[in-house]
Amino acid sequence: VELVESGGGSVKPGESLRLSCVASGFKFSDYYMSWIRRAPGKGLEWVSYITSNGDNMYYSDSVKGRFSVSRDNSKNILYLQMNTLRPEDTATYYCARYGGIRWFDPWGQGTLVTVSS
Amino acid sequence: SYVLTQPPSVSVPPGQTARITCGGYNIGSNSVHWYQQKTGQAPVLVVFDDSDRPSGIPERFFGSNSENTATLTISGVEAADEADYFCQVWDSLSDHVVFGGGTTLTVL
Numbered sequence: 001v002e003l004v005e006s007g008g009g010s011v012k013p014g015e016s017l018r019l020s021c022v023a024s025g026f027k028f029s030d031y032y033m034s035w036i037r038r039a040p041g042k043g044l045e046w047v048s049y050i051t052s053n054g055d056n057m058y059y060s061d062s063v064k065g066r067f068s069v070s071r072d073n074s075k076n077i078l079y080l081q082m083n084t085l086r087p088e089d090t091a092t093y094y095c096a097r098y099g100g101i102r103w104f105d106p107w108g109q110g111t112l113v114t115v116s117s
Numbered sequence: 118s119y120v121l122t123q124p125p126s127v128s129v130p131p132g133q134t135a136r137i138t139c140g141g142y143n144i145g146s147n148s149v150h151w152y153q154q155k156t157g158q159a160p161v162l163v164v165f166d167d168s169d170r171p172s173g174i175p176e177r178f179f180g181s182n183s184e185n186t187a188t189l190t191i192s193g194v195e196a197a198d199e200a201d202y203f204c205q206v207w208d209s210l211s212d213h214v215v216f217g218g219g220t221t222l223t224v225l
Contacts (some may be wrong), residue, residue, distance in 0.1 A: 034214070036160075040120050044152070044160065046214035058212050061118075094159060102207035102214070103150040105162040105171060 008111030021095030181209030
């Protein structure tokens, strides 16, 4: 089971970025998937999750209306479209399989997003 | 929104027992999960559903949950256990995920 994120980088406030997470080693379409982030010096913060068929998405209050999660079950890829980025969105973003009684396992290695003018 | 409270830090000598708490209103009625994150690495699930361990996690890691406090107990602490530890629940009322603020474990 492996999750590999990509798409991070350095952007200016107000700009957009799309993260990807490629899954392998399990039946991707059977699982909810999620994004979680950790800002420098801070703790883990849940960002979003999407149901297995992609019909329902949920967001934290801090990103609702700016971020959009989606998935392509034919390609085993999870996405996070991040718009109107703010400096406080600076963090390492992790994708994780969201299974069982709602725990995260495994996690990807993370991708760093830096928002700065 | 639901809040989980953890002590910022816990320090124990090697070989002793570390207890990391996670407080929340009636948390005993939730399933609590615990993650270990070492510096520069991705988080790893160490306890799920209050007290179960994923394969490969040593028996030294033990979870419990009752009333308003969940606890991660690490017995025979080793230098390799130094990390940040986070508790997590799913808030069924909001369909949101909640993490505790995290506890840094230092092995003296």
